[in-house]
Structures are given as C-alpha cells and as structure tokens.
Amino acid sequence: MTQTTPLLSRYAESLFWMARYMERLENLARLIDVTQTYESPGLESEAWDSLVRIHADEEHLTQSQGMVDPDAVKRYYMLDRSNPNSIVSSIEAARMNARTLRPLISTEMWKHLNDFHRDLLRLTEQDLDGDKLSRLCSRLKETVQAHTGITEGTLFRDQGWHFYEMGRLIERADQTTRLLDIKFHRLTPKGSEEQRQEERTQWGAMLRAVAGYHAFRRIAPVEFAPKDVVGFMLADPCFPRSILLCLSQTEWHLTRLRTTYGLRGTRGPLEQIEDMRAALLDRSAEQIISISLHDFLDGMQRDLITLASEIGDAFFRDWRPTALANQSQSQVTAQP
Amino acid sequence: MASINAGVSNIPEDLFLNCDPGPYVCELAPGRPGDNGAAQIVRDRISAIGLEGLRARAQAAENDLMSLGVTFTVYSDATAIDRILPFDCIPRIITAAEWRKLETGVQQRVAAINAFLHDIYHDQRILKDGIVPAELVLGNANYRPEMEGFPVRFGTYVHICGIDIIRDQHGDFRVLEDNARTPSGVSYVVENRHLMRRAFPDLLAGMNLMPVDDYGRRLREALTEIAPEGVEDPQVVLLSPGIFNSAYFEHVFLAREMGVPLVEGADLIVEDDRVFMKTTAGLRAVHSIYRRLGDDFLDPTVFRPESLLGVPGLIRAWRKGNVALANAVGTGVADDKAVYAYMPRIIKYYLDQDPILANVDTNICREAAGLAYTLDNLHELVTKPVGESGGYGITVGPRATADELAACRATISANPSNWISQPVIGLSVCPTLTDTGIRPRHLDLRPFAVTGRSTWVLPGGLSRVALKEGSLIVNSSQGGGSKDTWVLAEETRR
Numbered sequence: 001m002t003q004t005t006p007l008l009s010r011y012a013e014s015l016f017w018m019a020r021y022m023e024r025l026e027n028l029a030r031l032i033d034v035t036q037t038y039e040s041p042g043l044e045s046e047a048w049d050s051l052v053r054i055h056a057d058e059e060h061l062t063q064s065q066g067m068v069d070p071d072a073v074k075r076y077y078m079l080d081r082s083n084p085n086s087i088v089s090s091i092e093a094a095r096m097n098a099r100t101l102r103p104l105i106s107t108e109m110w111k112h113l114n115d116f117h118r119d120l121l122r123l124t125e126q127d128l129d130g131d132k133l134s135r136l137c138s139r140l141k142e143t144v145q146a147h148t149g150i151t152e153g154t155l156f157r158d159q160g161w162h163f164y165e166m167g168r169l170i171e172r173a174d175q176t177t178r179l180l181d182i183k184f185h186r187l188t189p190k191g192s193e194e195q196r197q198e199e200r201t202q203w204g205a206m207l208r209a210v211a212g213y214h215a216f217r218r219i220a221p222v223e224f225a226p227k228d229v230v231g232f233m234l235a236d237p238c239f240p241r242s243i244l245l246c247l248s249q250t251e252w253h254l255t256r257l258r259t260t261y262g263l264r265g266t267r268g269p270l271e272q273i274e275d276m277r278a279a280l281l282d283r284s285a286e287q288i289i290s291i292s293l294h295d296f297l298d299g300m301q302r303d304l305i306t307l308a309s310e311i312g313d314a315f316f317r318d319w320r321p322t323a324l325a326n327q328s329q330s331q332v333t334a335q336p
Numbered sequence: 337m338a339s340i341n342a343g344v345s346n347i348p349e350d351l352f353l354n355c356d357p358g359p360y361v362c363e364l365a366p367g368r369p370g371d372n373g374a375a376q377i378v379r380d381r382i383s384a385i386g387l388e389g390l391r392a393r394a395q396a397a398e399n400d401l402m403s404l405g406v407t408f409t410v411y412s413d414a415t416a417i418d419r420i421l422p423f424d425c426i427p428r429i430i431t432a433a434e435w436r437k438l439e440t441g442v443q444q445r446v447a448a449i450n451a452f453l454h455d456i457y458h459d460q461r462i463l464k465d466g467i468v469p470a471e472l473v474l475g476n477a478n479y480r481p482e483m484e485g486f487p488v489r490f491g492t493y494v495h496i497c498g499i500d501i502i503r504d505q506h507g508d509f510r511v512l513e514d515n516a517r518t519p520s521g522v523s524y525v526v527e528n529r530h531l532m533r534r535a536f537p538d539l540l541a542g543m544n545l546m547p548v549d550d551y552g553r554r555l556r557e558a559l560t561e562i563a564p565e566g567v568e569d570p571q572v573v574l575l576s577p578g579i580f581n582s583a584y585f586e587h588v589f590l591a592r593e594m595g596v597p598l599v600e601g602a603d604l605i606v607e608d609d610r611v612f613m614k615t616t617a618g619l620r621a622v623h624s625i626y627r628r629l630g631d632d633f634l635d636p637t638v639f640r641p642e643s644l645l646g647v648p649g650l651i652r653a654w655r656k657g658n659v660a661l662a663n664a665v666g667t668g669v670a671d672d673k674a675v676y677a678y679m680p681r682i683i684k685y686y687l688d689q690d691p692i693l694a695n696v697d698t699n700i701c702r703e704a705a706g707l708a709y710t711l712d713n714l715h716e717l718v719t720k721p722v723g724e725s726g727g728y729g730i731t732v733g734p735r736a737t738a739d740e741l742a743a744c745r746a747t748i749s750a751n752p753s754n755w756i757s758q759p760v761i762g763l764s765v766c767p768t769l770t771d772t773g774i775r776p777r778h779l780d781l782r783p784f785a786v787t788g789r790s791t792w793v794l795p796g797g798l799s800r801v802a803l804k805e806g807s808l809i810v811n812s813s814q815g816g817g818s819k820d821t822w823v824l825a826e827e828t829r830r
Binding site: 315 | 403405579592597602617620
C-alpha cells in the first residue's frame, strides 16, 4: 500500500506540540535536578536564581509566589499552574494535545500519558521536600522516557510521526541552550586551581544531567576546559542533545516530508536550518565564549522560534477560522 | 475462620439467593426457552468467583476504563471531571429468538421512520390523510422547511438510530423512545465487551455470542454508500464538536473504528459548494460526513449564526448534492415524544404491517382526552416533556410527593402540548453487583441500527441499568450504569 492518508493540519500541530511539551517536561526535570546539585551551602538561592533568570520569569514568579526563595522557585516550576512552563502545566498541555490526537495515536501512548497526568495532578508541596525532589525529577524523566519508548514502538510512522519528532527535536535543542546558559551564568573563567576543580565538578554535573558525561569523557581531553563542554553541547555530531544533531535530524524529517509525502513549504524551514548550522560551525566554541556565550544562546533560541514558526506556517496552515485564532497563542514557546 | 469454612469451601455460596426479581421479569432468569442453560452457567460461575473476587475485578475494570479514558466529561462550575459510565460486571442475556424479534422490530421501525420523514418533507400524505396532526409536525421546532423537496440517497434520513426498548412485566419488549438525531452510547457496547474479555474471561469461556465489533465497518460502509453518486473511494469523516464535548470519547472511538479522520468544524471549509478538509498537503475533498453536531450547529449561515462549531456553507454544499450528511437534517421531528405516540399508526400507514415491537401506551396531553386522563391519574403515571432527552423533567407518579405532583400538574396545565404521560412500566431487572451483594436492578436496552442502502442492527445494544434500588431512570446523567449485553448465537455450546 503506497497510498498515503491525509493528515489534518490540526493533528500535525498537536503532534508537534504534544512532543514539545513532553520534551519540555523532561528537560525541566533535568534543569531542576542539576540546579539542586549546584546548591552549595550558603549559596542556595544563587543556584535557583539562575534557573529563574534563564526563563526570564523573575517578575511573574514574584507575582505568583509572593516571594523568591528556593522553595518558591521549586513550587513555581513544579506545581504552579499559572506558570505556562511548569511541570504541571506541561503535562496538562501535553494531555490536551494527546486528547485531540486520540483518533491518531496508539492507545498505549494515550493510556500512558493519561496515567502520567493523573499521577502529576496528585503532586503536593511535600513531594518537593529535601531529597524527594531529586527522586521526583528522576521519576519525571523516566516517565517521559517511557513515553518516548512507547511512541517509538507504537506510533505509526507516517507523516504524523515526522511532526512529532520535529517538535521533540526543536524543543530539545531549545532546552540545551537553556541548560548551557544556566551554567554560564555561574561561570568564572579565571581562578585558582581549586576554583577550576570546582568548575570541572559543576560542568561534570551538568553533563550528567543531560546524560552526556561518559560520552564526553571518551572524546574530550582529560584536562577539559569549558570550551570543550560548550563545543560538545552545541555541535557534537553524535550527542543526542547537541543542537547540531537536533537540527540535522529535523532537516532529515523535513526532507522526508518533501520527498515521501510531496509536501511543499519545506524550503523556508530548511534554509533556516542551513543558517543555524552555519552559525554553529563557523566559529569555534572558544570564539563563541570569548564574544558572549549568553548572547549566542539567546540568538539560537530566537532562531529556533523562527524555525518552529516556519514549520507552522508551512503545514499547520491557519486551520483555525479568525475568530479562534487567538487560541493558537496558547501553545507558547518559552521566552528566550 | 478458615477452619470453619474449610469443609464447605468447594461449594461456593449462591450469590443470587437474595436476588428475587419480585413481580418483574429477570433478564438472567435460568431456564428461559432457548438459552440452553447459559443463564445458569453465568450464575454458577459468578458464585464461584465470589463476592470479594467480583468486587476486586469490578474495581480493576473501572480503573482500567479511567486509565483508558473511556469516559464522559461532566461540566459544573468551570470544572471538568472525567467520569466513567459505571460498569456492572454481571451480563444481561438475550436469546437468539428474542434477538430475532428485536432485530426485525428495530428494522421495521427504522423503515417507518425513514418513510415518514420522506413523506413529510415531500407530499405530506400522512398529514393530508389525517393520520398524524399536521400541526404536530409542521409546528415542531425540529421540522426543517429547508428539507422540503430535498432528495436523500436511498430515502434514508436516519442512518444511525438508537431505539430505547424496555421489557414489561408480561415479558413483552416495548419501545420507549426513538433516537433519530445523534444517538450515543454505542462505544460502550463494544468497550464493555472488551472489558469483559479482559476482566472476566472465565465468565465468557465457551459462550457462543454474537460479535459486537463489526459496528465501525458497517458504519463506514453505510457512509460510503450514501456519498454523492459517481465519487470513487469517497472520503468519509466524523464531525465532532471537539474535545470538550461530553461524548468526545465516543467520537474518537467511532473515527478509529471506521479508520476515518475525526474533524472539527474548523478543519473543514466550503469552496464552490464543495467541502474540503485542511491537511498538511493543502485542501482535500470530503464526501460523506457522520456529524455528531445538532442541526442547529451545523452551519452558521443557515442556523445559529453565533455557533463556531459548524462549517459555513455546509448546508448549501449538501443541498447541491456534493456531500452527504448522516443523519440528515431535520430528523428530530421523527423522534419527538409526541410523534412517538403515533408510531404504531405510522408503521401501519407506510408498511401496512402491525408493529413487531409495541409502543408503551401513551396519552397525548395536546389532545383533550389525553390531558384529562393524565391529570386525573397523575399519581399513577409517568409524565414526560416531549422535547427533552436524558431523563430530564420526568415525574414518576407513584414515587412523587404530593408537592411534586402539584407542581407537575401546574406545569402540564400551563402548556399541555409539551407533555405526554405513560403508565408506569415495571421494567425488567437484572442481577447487579451492589454494596449489599447481588440485587435486582431495572434496566433497558438501546439497540443501534445503521442504515445506508439497507438496515443492519448491532447485535444486542447498550443495556443501561438504574443502579439505585427501585429506580426506573437509567440515564447516565441520572446515575445509571451499563452492562455487557450478550446475544446468544443460534448454537450455544456449553
């Protein structure tokens, strides 16, 4: 059977976003976990501050939680429904999209996501206490990984799968920029040997948070420098969470959509990927750091937003009538 | 404890000892002609599972439904709660002979309803001949003048029909209500069977039942048949109000079973009087729509202008013959509770046959005699507003307080033509798992008929059971649950 079934634009959009929200949830769990790892006695709030800063959430956090201390930050990112990027908001949004997609996705995907949703609705502040938080983060991460595995094994690999994968990859690349940025905020490039050792420990923790530590160890020099980690996260061709690999895979999916399904409109997003790849490869990590890693990451985040909206314009094709158009804003990319 | 019971542990307690149906017919009575012992086997197997085992399995089954999202959504005060339709694990059994009667009765009824709709939207012979009062039809809010003179393929207006049937104290099946608009519940028929297979394989072992999983294929076949002539491989879709609709699960279920896209109004667009859906590859033609939207919401340019659920221009495209709608517009006039009262005469008029399934005797309050009789016997009658569904507005006379009866009298007197009354029917019962053990509970049956070129009836249907002791109202919105409905195949092995 070579005949291809049509894919509603609305479904394509929902697949893209369901994957994004799940990926976002997993990465936020990773971010929170690594932030807690950075916590050193007396400096707890500094670690949590950078989490807030990279999301540009200072104002809303104060408004919503009334204070800014580590516990408020944890509540804000784990449990606060008024925070569109919190864990509970992400699962809510993912499930809403999954509900839309029930005619399309496998029963097993739906059931797992539905159970995950019910599970997260029962979370309370007590679940964030002390060492429970880290275990909770592990559980969140593993549950999303189970989702990913169920999807891998059950989602029909037609057009829809490509949209799902692209959503996941773009979100993942975006989150990698954030993870790097959170570390960058606390980067002290010059210092004593003791400080450099402490630095390496923290970079190691970050690499563990993205499950890249051992791979990095294999390919990096023994006495690694920050530029090696940055280069690895930005442009390693094999690391699953590197921006370069996410972009290459997105490119592959777009190409399949064009060649296998004859979809037009891939040119815009493909050119955008070309530009981003050039930005990643034209300069060394060292150069990027010496200019400003933070600005570079900001630029990457903006480029990813552009890429996502190019894909949206090409395929989601304004399926909503104008009266409903505002609702499309409800699926938001986190602010750069 | 264990030692006391040890001697008798291999003879399970009969869990049905306290399940005397009283004056009502029991749908799981042993020894019914033609059941080949099936009811007794089920009873024995249930007793063997034991009350604790039943409860544990029933709980697991309900958790399963929640987890799978086999739910309907209840909205109140801006909160949305997903509820399951309570599932009772003790099946109801219909024998092959009973089913033959139900099946032919439903087919006859659907044929009469379609003939009636064709007539009232064309020559209106039945009105001119004075069989049905013209005012009842033409003055009905669900009568759609837009439909006059408009041909539908095979004369089929009601492609999907759900007919509510009860069994009275004499053992006779009677039709309580026709649902000719967008009847729901069929997904539970199929899901309940799947659930039974998972949770009670030992109960089903060796039972030769008529299958229920053919519904999606039959429905798609009918929708393909009614597509505009000359279209090869027509595109069928299911049009849903969307994820916030309480029956969304069923829409998903049906779209999946048919293998067709579930679309919302915003997915469709009409250009040059043709309907298209918006896909990643651009617009794609649509030829046949199973719509789960009420008439009023279908097309804002014709009906409610403020509705965003429908598709502007859809009715025009339909009238041009470029797309098929199931059910057709304007079928609500046929399942009106006031028209229902005339259904035996309607069957006779068009088919020249006696009804295979009788109506429940109905007093029409718009007629002087019916009103007088109703008001004189309010305490013995069930009164129903003609325009409502879902069990709303019903007063059961013998169960009502004096105040309630007075209120009922006032409401009916103020607007008699909005009311009908019927004698209280002693609905049949079926053993049901309750907090106090297995007890009889009243139930009804909603078979589903699918009609394209001809009518096919899904074996069995949805058995809805009133979970409250003594209650006669089985609607899910009023605390009803459902049961798996077994239709015995002709040759039932032990």
